[in-house]
Amino acid sequence: MINEAYKAMLGGKSVIRELSEYATARGAEIGYENVFDYSLGNPSVPCPQDYTDAVIDMYKTAEPVALHGYSPSLGIPSVRKAIAESLNRRFDMDYTADYIFPTTGAAGALAHALRVVTKPGDEVITFAPYFPEYQPYVNGTGAHLTVVPADTENFQINFDAFEKALNPGTAAVLINTPNNPSGAVYSAETLTRLAEVLNAKQTEYGHDIFLIADEPYREIVFDGGDQPYPSKFYDNTLSCYSYSKSLSLPGERIGYVAVNPRATDAKLIVPMCGQISRGTGHNCPSSTAQLAVAKVVDETSDLSVYETNMNLLYDALTRLGFDVVRPGGTFYIFPKALEEDANAFCMKAKDYDLILVPSDSFGVPGYFRMAYCIDTEKVERSIAALEKFVHEVYGR
Ligand code: PLP
CATH class of the missing domain: 3.90.1150.10 (Aspartate Aminotransferase, domain 1)
Incomplete structure (x- = not known):
């Protein structure tokens, strides 16, 4: 049946x-x-033309058996290193390749991050307005999604409602900034307060609450501004990224999870993602997409x-x-x-x-x-x- x-x-x-x-x-x-x-x-x-050139060059010059061979299950080491170094340069972080897991876009990144930090029956909290696919993403893990009502003044976080929603069953909080659909960019004040609340609740409940930061629009910020980097504010953060929007590559299915090296059990998380892949049939983004983004890692369209x-x-x-x-x-x-x-x-x-x-x-x-x-x-x-x-x- x-x-x-x-x-x-x-x-x-x-x-x-x-x-x-x-x-x-x-x-x-x-x-x-x-x-x-x-x-x-x-x-x-x-x-960017550099992406197209990188792909053409690879197809013309690389040895086909090696180019099209299986990617290592945790991603191609040189690609993971290039991504770690780019994040360190841009956000003053201290990632190494060990904390980067290449995925099929943000959807793949979220599928792994959610499974790393929840078990069936746990709760994941997110904030309205939210990307509707969060429902199937979370439901598919066996956890359930609780939605905190919106702060309709400016689409930052409604902290009163958030504090009421948090409870000992909360395993993770899922944010999306810059936000689809509101276009809001969470400010440093919002992220500071979010970290304060989560740190206090971790102590109160005696367990970790992970922050999953969904950031596919990280580079699309207006008025010359920047998106403050959520992981900089809270150690237990898994950053989920996609090149779908910044490099205009949604069909290539390429992104990553970046694990804050100070998160609880940080060293285990990427290897755990590898185990999660075995059950989800994810098995890494294509080798050519991994290698090509690594060549334009600091660029955007x-x-x-x-x-x-x-x-x-x-x-x-x-x-x-x-x-x-x-x-x-x-x-x-x-x-x-x-x-x-x-x-x-x-x-x-x-x-x-x-x-x-x-x-x-x-x-x-x-x-x-x-x-x-x-x-x-x-x-x-x-x-x-x-x-x-x-x-x-x-x-x-
Ligand atoms: N998260 C948000 C907020 C999105 O808007 C999207 C796509 O539109 C995704 C995740 C999925 O991104 P990807 O296509 O990289 O899997």
């Missing part, structure tokens, strides 16, 4: 994917250039278009009377809908070929997400559609 739990999941498909499929179908009818598709967080800028798009949309939304927090990073913006029911709001927007994602699956009702990883020219044209929609439907 087939597995009933996975069968039941077929009825609850990702809202984001469904909207994206709708946008593609609508595009086939009216031309995709006329669909203002803000559904999917798929990067819209090319990877030209990410400037995201800031240009954010400013255009933020100005337009504010002008149209939306209640919206200005994103500090990512390629998402998360305004309040013009009616309580965000699903109804987004349904009506579809009539104007505006594909907006309702916020319910992000754990906050009444908002919507726009993924503005699209051409600036299209963002500009979409503003006219947004104006028409808001005027005709809401009289603004």
Whole structure:
């Protein structure tokens, strides 16, 4: 008999994917250039030329049997070393290769990090608004996800609600900064306070509480700012990273877990990830993706278009009377809908070929997400559609 739990999941498909499929179908009818598709967080800028050159060079010059051979189960040592050294340079950390585990993107990193620090029945706490895939990521481990209500003032952390949620069953706290969907960048103050609360609770409960920091948007920060590095604030941190967004490589499936060397049992964690891989069928990202990112480890794509798009949309939304927090990073913006029911709001927007994602699956009702990883020219044209929609439907 087939597995009933996975069968039941077929009825609850990702809202984001469904909207994206709708946008593609609508595009086939009216031309995709006329669909203002803000559904999917798929990067819209090319990877750096240096990445392409590195791949071409490898395929031309490397010995094929070695190049395409199995990666060691904990990842290629030279790649792990290059990543450790890059993090040390950038964030003044003291990683060695032993603390880096290459993964298939952030999803692979989270799958391992969650399994390292939880057992079935444990609790993982996250903060709304959150990436909807956290539900299946956590459920798949046998732990369960508790969602702390949002701080809708500025989408940092609602500490009152957080302290109420923490309990002796809390094994891990999962944060995502810069945040999908709010675009918030957790400040040094937020991370300091988070560390204080977690340190106090570890002492009170007499066990570790791990921080899992999901950081695929680390380099997409606006106004010349930086994302403070969460692991710098709290020793029991596992940083989960992906090159999907910074290098525009989501299809290559490449990222890593970086274990803070001062975490409890830090030396065991990467070898444990290797054991976790045996059961999940993960077995390392492809050797070529590992080797190629190691060659461009300090580079990013030209990410400037995201800031240009954010400013255009933020100005337009504010002008149209939306209640919206200005994103500090990512390629998402998360305004309040013009009616309580965000699903109804987004349904009506579809009539104007505006594909907006309702916020319910992000754990906050009444908002919507726009993924503005699209051409600036299209963002500009979409503003006219947004104006028409808001005027005709809401009289603004
Ligand atoms: N975490 C967040 C917050 C994301 O937005 C995404 C992808 O959009 C992921 C994790 C998964 O990233 P990857 O494609 O690298 O697995």
